Amino acid sequence: MEQADTQQDGGANLRWLFIDLNAFFASVEQQLNPDWRGRPVIVRPAISEYSGAIAASYESKAFGVRTGMQTAEARRLCPDLIVAEARPDIYVQIHKQIMKEIDRHAPVWKVGSIDECSCELSGSERQEANAVTLARRIQAGIMKNVGECLRSSIGLAPSRFLAKTACGMKKPAGLTILRANELPGPLLDLPLSRYPGIGSRMRERLAAAGVTDTAGLWAMTAKQARAVWNSIEGERIWRGLHGLDSEPTPEKPPASISHSHVLAQDMRTAEKARAVARRLMVKCGARLRRMGLTGAGISLHLDMGLKGAPRSWDTTGLNRAVAPTQDTFALLAALDHLWRRVEPGLEAGRLSYVGVGVHGLKSVAAFEADLFDIGPDQGGQARSLRLSQTLDALNQRYGKDTVSIGPKAGLPDYIGAKIAFTRIPDEADFYE
Structure with missing residues (x-):
């Protein structure tokens, strides 16, 4: 059955759709404050010029403002900056509306965070033309039924890991497809920092093992990846990079x-x-x-x-x-x-x-x-x-x-x- 599906989709093997809401908190504030639309906005967690931005609109990013930057520095770069105080309860309400809208088009498989989720494609949805149509329908549905400022990026790929990676390759409002029969080609110019789960400390450990780019990461064996990570997570990422899924990590009770x-x-x-x-x-x-x-x-x-x-x-x-x-x-x-x-x-x-x-x-x-x-x-x-x-x-x-x-x-x-x-x-x- 899997072989028949692969033949039907031309070898792309698109099994996952991953969606990320672009500059979510800032976009919500622009949606709720029409005068702020098209203007630079950041959201901060506390009334303090030393407080770091937890979200920055794309209009503010054009001035060099970024998430984590102190409010005072952001104002220096962008004198007309609008600074909003975070309203977490509102963001949770909008999140639930968005998840409900996505679920109208495709069942939400897992909510990764307040601004992202994944959907498993099945049957004819795995054909590229249908997957693209579904993705565009979801993007349009969110903007029409939840808010016109709520743009999103979507990744389509054989594995959840690659779908999330693809999702971050074109923002805002992008749609990126990573096909199994083209790997690793589209990834070779992607720096290791752009992969989910590979932070600065892990990049240091990879560099110590002689891996500094995607080509080196792709060339590793699953066993080598597990040794560098010193856990099963290395093998999960290796499998995901190669378009293969792993069993979901068991949910642990909070410590x-x-x-x-x-x-x-x-x-x-x-x-x-x-x-x-x-x-x-x-x-x-x-x-x-x-x-x-x-x-x-x-x-x-x-x-x-x-x-x-x-x-x-x-x-x-x-x-x-x-x-x-x-x-x-x-x-x-x-x-x-x-x-x-x-x-x-x-x-x-x-x-x-x-x-x-x-x-x-x-x-x-x-x-x-x-x-x-x-x-x-x-x-x-x-x-x-x-x-x-x-x-x-x-x-x-x-x-x-x-x-x-x-x-x-x-x-x-x-x-x-x-x-x-x-x-x-x-x-x-x-x-x-």
């Missing part, structure tokens, strides 16, 4: 949850930074309970701006073990212990970033109490845990921070609710 926040200038005091850290830990506690997990340790990470100034430290990360818990009050007590350790070294105006995490996650059902110590949650009956659960219910019903632990301290609405590359927040994240 930790974390939240962080870049501090605006007026938040860079010890008192306000502590309020941010505590609010982030409250959010971690609510997520633990929603996910049915306990944590056995917490972490606190702080940055104090640019390096080089005479001070005792620029960045620090501290950890503290706790008895397995999902009780916000127990987590806050542990956080206060860490904060007392760092507070003497804090410098007003310099503290730029706060991050907290909970580690050692396990299902509540997997918790085994010690014979003489049933832990801070007391088998789910601790008064403070039950109070935490009551706060969850009130905030879910009436809105975030309807009831809060301590003063709100003028914190931003979206504190801790950023969108990570590998995780799309649940709607509940914006109400915790």
Whole structure:
């Protein structure tokens, strides 16, 4: 059957369609603000000139602005730049509309991140003319039914890896086809940095093995790739590059949850930074309970701006073990212990970033109490845990921070609710 399909599609073996939304966050802002269309826009996560852009429109990229660039530098390059504050809940809503639209044309096989997904082609969809028609229909459908500013790029290829690679070769609104019977030809001029999963550290390891370009990567054996990566991932990438798929990587339960926040200038005091850290830990506690997990340790990470100034430290990360818990009050007590350790070294105006995490996650059902110590949650009956659960219910019903632990301290609405590359927040994240 596979041989018949290969003959029918002329040897191209197009099995996957990968779609990426171009400059997604910035495009959403242009869609929702018609006066911004055709103008340079960046989106930043916090009201700070030191905050890095999490998205840059193509109009801003024409001035040299790029994702990750500090707002102040972006303004210098582009004096007419429009700076938007991130609205993660809106981006998640638009993401869901886009996935629904794509699913109207082809079943979404996997959502890779908030701005990308893959679809497996089947039957006549694998014929190149039909695959191209499908791709163009998806692109047009998103712009017509979700938003005219929401352009997308699509890659068609024999493997998921190559389809994602192809997707990034023509932006914005591109369509790139990588055919099995033409490999590696169209890839030979592509630098290693353009392949998914090959970051700067891996390029260093490849260079140490004598591989500096696509030709060298193609010439490796699967065994050699596995040795360079020192994991099965090397073989997966080798197979993907050669147009072969591998079994999907098994989904692993989360080992930790974390939240962080870049501090605006007026938040860079010890008192306000502590309020941010505590609010982030409250959010971690609510997520633990929603996910049915306990944590056995917490972490606190702080940055104090640019390096080089005479001070005792620029960045620090501290950890503290706790008895397995999902009780916000127990987590806050542990956080206060860490904060007392760092507070003497804090410098007003310099503290730029706060991050907290909970580690050692396990299902509540997997918790085994010690014979003489049933832990801070007391088998789910601790008064403070039950109070935490009551706060969850009130905030879910009436809105975030309807009831809060301590003063709100003028914190931003979206504190801790950023969108990570590998995780799309649940709607509940914006109400915790």
